[in-house]
Amino acid sequence: MQRLAGALDALESRLDMQRADLAAKSETIEQARLRARTAKTQATAAAEDLADAVRDLRTLIAPKKES
Known part of the structure; x- marks a missing residue:
């Protein structure tokens, strides 16, 4: 009986x-x-900032149209 109790405790x-361990892994995955x-x-x-910068550069570099 004591062996069984010891085995169940183990x-x-x-x-x-x-x-x-599973809880820690779950927390790590969520992080x-x-x-x-x-x-x-x-x-x-x-990416949006870069697109804006490229657009601004194109505007600055583009030849100005004379009216």
Whole structure:
């Protein structure tokens, strides 16, 4: 009976450790998703800024039309 109780305690301990590991991995995955969304937002903003800068440069470089 004591062996069975010891085995069940060991099993419960291993399950608790696995549950904690899974929770930590889930948290890490969520943090990575958040960083990816942030990076995507920043990349989109940078692309828009770059497009604006290119448009401004083209305007400055383009020959002026005389009326």
